[in-house]
Amino acid sequence: xxxxxxxxxxxxxxxxxxxxxxxxxxxxxxxxxxxxxxxxxxxxxxxxxxxxxxxxxxxxxxxxxxxxxxxxxxxxxxxxxxxxxxxxxxxxxxxxxxxxxxxxxxxxxxxxxxxxxxxxxxxxxxxxxxxxxxxxxxxxx
Amino acid sequence: xxxxxxxxxxxxxxxxxxxxxxxxxxxxxxxxxxxxxxxxxxxxxxxxxxxxxxxxxxxxxxxxxxxxxxxxxxxxxxxxxxxxxxxxxxxxxxxxxxxxxxxxxxxxxxxxxxxxxxxxxxxxxxxxxxxxxxxxxxxxx
Amino acid sequence: xxxxxxxxxxxxxxxxxxxxxxxxxxxxxxxxxxxxxxxxxxxxxxxxxxxxxxxxxxxxxxxxxxxxxxxxxxxxxxxxxxxxxxxxxxxxxxxxxxxxxxxxxxxxxxxxxxxxxxxxxxxxxxxxxxxxxxxxxxxxx
Amino acid sequence: xxxxxxxxxxxxxxxxxxxxxxxxxxxxxxxxxxxxxxxxxxxxxxxxxxxxxxxxxxxxxxxxxxxxxxxxxxxxxxxxxxxxxxxxxxxxxxxxxxxxxxxxxxxxxxxxxxxxxxxxxxxxxxxxxxxxxxxxxxxxx
Numbered sequence: 001x002x003x004x005x006x007x008x009x010x011x012x013x014x015x016x017x018x019x020x021x022x023x024x025x026x027x028x029x030x031x032x033x034x035x036x037x038x039x040x041x042x043x044x045x046x047x048x049x050x051x052x053x054x055x056x057x058x059x060x061x062x063x064x065x066x067x068x069x070x071x072x073x074x075x076x077x078x079x080x081x082x083x084x085x086x087x088x089x090x091x092x093x094x095x096x097x098x099x100x101x102x103x104x105x106x107x108x109x110x111x112x113x114x115x116x117x118x119x120x121x122x123x124x125x126x127x128x129x130x131x132x133x134x135x136x137x138x139x140x141x
Numbered sequence: 142x143x144x145x146x147x148x149x150x151x152x153x154x155x156x157x158x159x160x161x162x163x164x165x166x167x168x169x170x171x172x173x174x175x176x177x178x179x180x181x182x183x184x185x186x187x188x189x190x191x192x193x194x195x196x197x198x199x200x201x202x203x204x205x206x207x208x209x210x211x212x213x214x215x216x217x218x219x220x221x222x223x224x225x226x227x228x229x230x231x232x233x234x235x236x237x238x239x240x241x242x243x244x245x246x247x248x249x250x251x252x253x254x255x256x257x258x259x260x261x262x263x264x265x266x267x268x269x270x271x272x273x274x275x276x277x278x279x280x281x282x
Numbered sequence: 283x284x285x286x287x288x289x290x291x292x293x294x295x296x297x298x299x300x301x302x303x304x305x306x307x308x309x310x311x312x313x314x315x316x317x318x319x320x321x322x323x324x325x326x327x328x329x330x331x332x333x334x335x336x337x338x339x340x341x342x343x344x345x346x347x348x349x350x351x352x353x354x355x356x357x358x359x360x361x362x363x364x365x366x367x368x369x370x371x372x373x374x375x376x377x378x379x380x381x382x383x384x385x386x387x388x389x390x391x392x393x394x395x396x397x398x399x400x401x402x403x404x405x406x407x408x409x410x411x412x413x414x415x416x417x418x419x420x421x422x423x
Numbered sequence: 424x425x426x427x428x429x430x431x432x433x434x435x436x437x438x439x440x441x442x443x444x445x446x447x448x449x450x451x452x453x454x455x456x457x458x459x460x461x462x463x464x465x466x467x468x469x470x471x472x473x474x475x476x477x478x479x480x481x482x483x484x485x486x487x488x489x490x491x492x493x494x495x496x497x498x499x500x501x502x503x504x505x506x507x508x509x510x511x512x513x514x515x516x517x518x519x520x521x522x523x524x525x526x527x528x529x530x531x532x533x534x535x536x537x538x539x540x541x542x543x544x545x546x547x548x549x550x551x552x553x554x555x556x557x558x559x560x561x562x563x564x
Contacts, residue, residue, distance in 0.1 A: 022190045024200035027168060049163045059165035060226040061206025068202040085201040086538065087510055087560060089230045089371045091399055091417060093392045110375045110412060114537060115509065115562065117373055130392060135373060137510060137560075139538065227397060228369055228419060230512045232540055232558060234533045251516045251553060255396060256368065256421065258514055271533060276514060278369060278419075280397065304472045306482035309450060331445045341447035342508040343488025350484040367483040371512045 027062065028069060031104075039108035041074040044125055047100045058096040063122055063132045064088060066104050071118035071136040074106040083116060083138040090134030094124070101125030114140050168203065169210060172245075180249035182215040185266055188241045199237040204263055204273045205229060207245050212259035212277040215247040224257060224279040231275030235265070242266030255281050309344065310351060313386075321390035323356040326407055329382045340378040345404055345414045346370060348386050353400035353418040356388040365398060365420040372416030376406070383407030396422050450485065451492060454527075462531035464497040467548055470523045481519040486545055486555045487511060489527050494541035494559040497529040506539060506561040513557030517547070524548030537563050 027050075034042040043066075045051070053059045067090055075083060096102060103125040109117040115137065122132040171192075175183040184207075186192070194200045208231055216224060237243060244266040250258040256278065263273040309332075316324040325348075327333070335341045349372055357365060378384060385407040391399040397419065404414040450473075457465040466489075468474070476482045490513055498506060519525060526548040532540040538560065545555040 020190075020193075020195040023193050023195050024168070024191060024203045025195060026191070027165070027202075049161075050165060050167070052161075052164050054161040054164050054166060055223070057225075059206075059209075060229065061168075061202070061209040062165045064205030064209065064229060064231075065200075065202025068200075068205065082196070084198075084236070085233045087230070087232050088201065088205060089228070089417070089510075089512065090205075091228050091391075091419065092226045093394075093399060095225070109373075109415065112375075117375060133391065135371070137373065230369075230371065230558075232532075232560065234535075234540060250514075250556065253516075258516060274532065276512070278514065302472075302475075302477040305475050305477050306450070306473060306485045307477060308473070309447070309484075331443075332447060332449070334443075334446050336443040336446050336448060337505070339507075341488075341491075342511065343450075343484070343491040344447045346487035346491065346511060346513075347482075347484025350482075350487065364478070366480075366518070367515045369512070369514050370483065370487060371510070372487075373510050374508045377507070 024065075025069065027065060031066070033073070036073050037077050039074055039078040041070050041077070041106045043070050043104040045102050047096055047098055047102055049098060052098060056097055058100075058102070058131065060092060063092070064090055064134075066122060067120045067132075067134045067136060070104045071106040071120050072138070074108055075116050075118055075138060078108050078111060079116060079140055082141045084141060086115070086137040086139050088134060088136050090132055092132045094129050094131050096124060096131050102131065109135075111140075116140055165206075166210065168206060172207070174214070177214050178218050180215055180219040182211050182218070182247045184211050184245045186243050188237055188239055188243055190239060193239060197238055199241075199243070199272065201233060204233070205231055205275075207263060208261045208273075208275045208277060211245045212247040212261050213279070215249055216257050216259055216279060219249050219252060220257060220281055223282045225282060227256070227278040227280050229275060229277050231273055233273045235270055235272050237265060237272050243272065250276075252281075257281055306347075307351065309347060313348070315355070318355050319359050321356055321360040323352050323359070323388045325352050325386045327384050329378055329380055329384055331380060334380060338379055340382075340384070340413065342374060345374070346372055346416075348404060349402045349414075349416045349418060352386045353388040353402050354420070356390055357398050357400055357420060360390050360393060361398065361422055364423045366423060368397070368419040368421050370416060370418050372414055374414045376411055376413050378406060378413050384413065391417075393422075398422055447488075448492065450488060454489070456496070459496050460500050462497055462501040464493050464500070464529045466493050466527045468525050470519055470521055470525055472521060475521060479520055481523075481525070481554065483515060486515070487513055487557075489545060490543045490555075490557045490559060493527045494529040494543050495561070497531055498539050498541055498561060501531050501534060502539060502563055505564045507564060509538070509560040509562050511557060511559050513555055515555045517552055517554050519547060519554050525554065532558075534563075539563055
């Protein structure tokens with residue numbers, strides 16, 4: 001969960017991910033970053049089979065990975081150094097299935113000298129329904 | 142996050158995962174289930190590059206996926222029907238790196254008629270150090 | 283944590299609290315309800331000595347009590363029956379001291395047949411700074 | 424939520440609480456500390472009317488206050504300086520009523536240089552049933 005703060009814009013983010021092609025982040029390879037900057041990051045994807053659980057619904061671990069990563073991208077635009085996750089908390093409201101458009105909106109709620117707090121909404125991109133919502137707390141190294 | 146409760150033992154679990162080879166659960170394909178039954182599930186893995194973040198540490202999203210899945214396996218031995226995640230909460234204590242042995246121990250804390258509560262410890266399998274610890278709350282469908 | 287859903291408006295809420303003058307809710311007796319209805323509740327108070335910890339800062343347990351109660355008032359305007367708390371999660375951002383104005387804003391994020399999700403922001407009423415933010419998940423009985 | 428780490432034993436704790444008789448901690452005046460030391464604190468109380476919600480069940484805000492305070496007492500035996508709460512998370516399993524014996528067991532899960540993690544179990548003292556369980560994360564000042 002240690003991350004660097006070198007992401008200044010979309011190019012920086014894509015360069016970072018390219019340097020470690022076999023990391024766990026590759027599970028996000030179908031995710032499109034819509035915007036990143038000023039403590040915010042928006043992303044979207046069309047749900048495919050590899051985002052689902054064996055019962056055909058969006059996987060809770062995949063949602064948590066979206067929370068973790070997209071909020072870290074948002075934070076990286078705001079703080080200069082690396083950070084490490086302290087806690088994540090995620091509530092699941094509604095299911096989604098293959099073919100659904102999913103929108104992820106992360107923002108930094110508050111940064112202090114050593115701690116940063118982010119929150120993330122995961123929505124159905126067509127209906128606007130909230131699918132999941134959570135928080136991510138990080139320690140600034 | 143909807144899951145079935147048809148897992149009675151290790152064979153049932155492996156059969157379930159085999160039926161959906163392209164689901165997100167495939168990120169766990171290097172995880173070995175040590176035991177599953179009576180509301181508990183123990184698993185282990187040796188951390189490889191595809192479990193890490195771009196900075197070489199165990200990925201927070203992968204840890205959350207371990208929490209989500211291994212606790213769901215534990216619950217599936219205890220309740221007859223399917224369930225859906227309501228909330229997960231995870232605290233990160235210590236980092237782990239490529240080659241580290243990781244032990245995951247999930248247990249059901251409490252089940253009611255409609256809600257089930259689980260907790261999971263993720264440890265360094267050699268030193269016993271706690272890497273992360275969390276809870277998973279599910280709704281019994 | 284079992285509560286009734288009989289609160290329709292401010293009068294209903296005040297009547298409820300009057301029926302049990304010695305309950306733990308009396309720790310909120312300096313809290314003024316600004317509005318309650320349509321899944322929302324806003325309240326404010328001026329911090330006094332009995333809201334603080336021994337070190338002169340707003341008490342974390344009092345903040346949690348505000349989260350629990352004000353969100354329950356918000357929920358009670360939306361569902362007909364009683365409910366019970368399942369989980370609360372609260373992040374603390376900034377301290378407050380005696381004499382500070384505190385604003386509490388609770389809203390229902392989502393209700394289903396058996397579960398309801400609420401969130402609460404606790405702010406400094408003068409500066410608008412976020413002091414704490416959290417979630418409350420309840421089971422509809 | 425800022426607290427000092429001057430509690431070395433039961434006497435130190437009681438002295439601290441005596442110095443601020445009108446703080447929010449007075450809601451715990453019927454709580455008996457059974458033991459405090461070595462990163463742990465055990466306490467008990469008999470539930471009275473002023474620990475309940477208007478519907479006669481143990482108040483969720485009071486449970487959260489027990490979590491917050493008893494875990495802070497446990498932490499104070501382990502770290503020299505003051506600390507501030509970062510997050511609390513609490514799951515509610517079972518209700519309790521007037522006259523029930525309640526046992527609170529807090530322990531420090533992990534301390535680092537700047538962060539400390541605690542967990543707390545709240546049990547029925549007679550049946551041993553788990554009433555609530557939660558975590559408290561603090562920043563070491």
